[in-house]
Amino acid sequence: MHTKPIGILNVAGYFDALLSFLDSSVKSRFISQAHRDMLIVSNVAAELLDQICEYQPVLTEKWIEHNLNS
Numbered sequence: 517m518h519t520k521p522i523g524i525l526n527v528a529g530y531f532d533a534l535l536s537f538l539d540s541s542v543k544s545r546f547i548s549q550a551h552r553d554m555l556i557v558s559n560v561a562a563e564l565l566d567q568i569c570e571y572q573p574v575l576t577e578k579w580i581e582h583n584l585n586s
Contacts, residue, residue, distance in 0.1 A: 519554075519573030519574070519575065521555070521567075521568050521571040521573075523555075523564050523565075523567075523568050524555055524564075525558065525559070525561055525564055526559050528559070535555075538552055538555065550574055550576035556568055556571060
């Protein structure tokens, strides 16, 4: 839908479980690595804002193609 980054301020590891779930979703091919990479994570607000400002969008396919024969 968009190529904008999403910033997660992960203070004291609050979002560790969510990030682990998303990484597992990539391994299970529910989401693409390119979409997961749109999430910018830091535990320092200033660093997160810098990373968001430096983000370069990557165009990617909307869906992961599944080979039904594998």
